[in-house]
Structure formats: C-alpha cells, structure tokens
Amino acid sequence: MNMNDIIIKKRDGGKLTKEEIKWTVSGITNGLIPDYQASALLMAILFRHMDEEETFELTEVMRDSGDVVDLSAIKGINVDKHSTGGVGDKVTLIVGPIAAACGVPIAKMSGRGLGFTGGTIDKLESIPGFRTTLEPEDFFAQVKRIGISLIGQSGHIAAADKKLYALRDVTGTVDDLSLIASSIMSKKLAAGSDAILLDVKCGRGAFMKTPEAAMKLGKLMCRIGKRAGKNTVAVITGMDQPLGNAVGNSLEVIEAIEVLKGKGPEDITELTFTLSGMMVQMGGKAESAEEGRRMAEEAVRSGAALEKFRQLIEAQGGDPRVIEDYSLMPQAKYKAEYIAEKSGYVRSVDPLTIGICSQHTGAGRQKKEDPIDPSAGVYLMKKTGDTVSKGDVLAVFMGDSEEKVGSALREAEFKKAFVIGDEEPEKEPLIKGIVGTDL
Ligand code: URA
Secondary structure, three states, rough: OOHHHHHHHHHHHOOOOHHHHHHHHHHHOOOOOOHHHHHHHHHHHHOOOHHHHHHHHHHHHHHHHOOOOOOOOOOOEEEEEEEEEOOOOOOHHHHHHHHOOOOOOOEEOOOOOOOOOOOHHHHHOOOOOOOOOOHHHHHHHHHHOOEEEEEEEEEEEHHHHHHHHHHHHHOOOOOOHHHHHHHHHHHHHHHOOOOEEEEEEEEEOEEEEEHHHHHHHHHHHHHHHHOOOOOEEEEEEOOOOOOOEEEHHHHHHHHHHHOOOOOOOOOHHHHHHHHHHHHHHHHHOOOHHHHHOOOOOOHHHOOOHHHHHHHHHHHHHOOOOOOOHHHHHOOEEEEEEOOOOOEEEEEOHHHHHHHHHHHHOOOOOOOOOOOOOOOOEEOOOOOOEEEEOOOOEEEEEEOHHHHHHHHHHHHHHOOOOEEEEOOOOOOOOOEEEEEOOOO
C-alpha cells in the first residue's frame, strides 16, 4: 500500500477499507509513516468525513494498538464512566464511590489532564500520600476487597490514539465526529469494562457546542460500544458554566467530599445522583435508573458512599483524615478576588474563560511535562441566576504564585468571565437527553 494513494482517496471523498485503515494506523504508530502524511490524512478526514463502517474499523484498530485489559477476574458487571471533558468536572470522584457503595465494581483507569485543571488522577494525587500507580495484581485485589480502585491509565492503552491525538491537537483536526468518537471509544473498549456510561458535554465549555451535536456524538459512540458487545449509554449534559463551584485539583476533591456528605452544590449533586443511578442500573444492582438513583441517594444519606471514598483513600496510601479536615489538603498561599462592578443577576459565567483562568493559576498544564500546583484554581462564589450587589466577590483565584493568581484575575476581568444584567436568566436543564444502544 502507498500512503499518498490513501490520502488522495480520502481527499476525493473515497471510503477507506479495513485493510487500508489497519495499514495506515500501524504505520503511523510505529513511525513508518511520517507526521506530515498522517496530518494530511487527518485533514482530509476532517473535510470528507468517515462513514460509520470506517469509524468502527478505526476504533477497533486503535483499541488493538496497545494493551487490552481483561477485567474478567472481577466478579459482577464492571461499569466504566467517561466524560468528554468540562470545567469543574469532578464527577468520577463522586460517582465512583457511590456506585461502589451500591455494589457495582469500579476498576477504573483515568487520565491526567492537559488543559484547564488536572484530570481525575491529578485531583486524587492532591490528597497527601495518594498513589495512583498500582501493580495489576494490587489493582485487582483492591477491587475485590473494597469494590473500587482508581488508577492512572497505562501508557500502553490505545497507543495509536496517543500518537494521533497529539497530531490532531496541533494540526486543527480535533473537531471531527468520527475522530473524536473513535479516539474516546478505543480507550474505553481497551480498558476492559462490561458497560460504559458516557457523559457527553455540550455548550460553550465543551467540544460539542449544541445539544444536537452532542447527541450525534453520543449516539455514534453508543453504536460503537454496541458493536463491540458493551452496553453503552450516553447522557448529554450542559457545560454552559463550570460544574459546581470549585475548579482546580485540591479544590475539586474537597467539593467532591462535600457532595458525598450531602452538602455539595445543587448542579453537581443532581448530575452525580443521575449518573450514579444509571451506573447502578447498568451494573445490575437496580431494575431501573430511577431505582438506582434512589439507592445512590440512600448511599449518600447513610454515609456509605463517603465511607467508600475513605476506604479508597486509605487503600491507595492517602491520608483519610482529609475527609474531616480540609486544612490537610494543599493550601494556596495567594488569593485574589474578582469583584462585581454592578448589581443585578449573574446572566452567565463563561466556562472557557474560567478554565483558562484556572490554567493561569497553575492548576492545569499546557504541555504534558508541566508540573501542576495542587492548591491552585478558581472558586466561584456566584453562579448563573444568582443575584449580586456591586462589590460582592464573584470568584476567588488561588495558587502558590502571586504573579499567576494576578494573571488569572486580569484574564477574568478582561474577558468578562461573569456577565451581570438586570433580567433574571432562564434556567436551563443540566441534563439535555439520554441515548442508549437501542437508539
Ligand atoms: N477526548 C478524547 O479522548 N479524544 C478526543 O478526540 C476528544 C476528547
């Protein structure tokens, strides 16, 4: 086969065969196909698209390009959960312990973040002592013993996606439905769970800007999951403002603990009850998502979910006293307040700007080797729909560098992260729809 012919075929709107996709992906992964040809093909795909058959083939080839985890030693239906990414998204830290407390085994590998804050793994590492690298036998033993383990994703999962995503990131070729769906699903299928719950974000702070686009992506990923024999469900959720009030690593762990104590912000509490209820149902522990939700609420009310989080922290070497004493979590040395210049209603809080501000504070990475500051981030004192008076604090920026915190504040003011107006904004539902393998 010849790479130039394959690029030309796609450029002219042709359909790639399974053999061509396999040959191309393996050539890109092992370095035989140069980056300029790989990038040219990605751009051709962006303009000409792949049909569903090509997307399935690409997903399977990428899944098989690295380790495929076998979780069959763990009894029960393993349910994985994945979010397409949002600002303030600490959902895994909450739904993992809730679902585990309801009897669903959670053997989850998560990623580090490149962007606004760290990923789930960086957030967990802000708990003093918490280890996110476990030997496979310890990972399995922990899930068997306490029902949950959250560790970093092995570098050998979907090796082709790693290479392709790095190229897409710098060649303007991220935003293609087939490329996004195959990238996410190749990693989910390789991670070995029996069922997959996808949280597909839509809105200003997400890849997909509209509920319709997110629905399309969700349906495509569900069909990929079904073809691979996995029960897959996608929930379409809004990302028009950050989720919860905390954006940052240690800040988000604290907020997750508050939700597990039944004292969290309304939006994240509502979303995590819905998602964990669905996980409980997909894990075979409830007849319906509604019954699952009731079980999830009870796990929080009774303290069982918080106890599961405590066991998780303890099992992975962390200091469980953080649950009662937040001062044991990394504390920011510097703070800067963003003050309201007028009174009225908060009409919007721009998630993208808050995300960029969070990165300025040091909570996120720009390059994968960048260190992150676990104490850094943004705490929102007001959210969309709240009333404010001139002089109120809208948000607090925190971190261990005065310069970085100041730069975050200037960014927020310059970009008008908060819009205040006289009219109360309409309340948008956070959950926009649910799609499954039957759709
Ligand atoms: N997340 C991924 O893992 N891949 C994409 O292409 C987009 C989001």
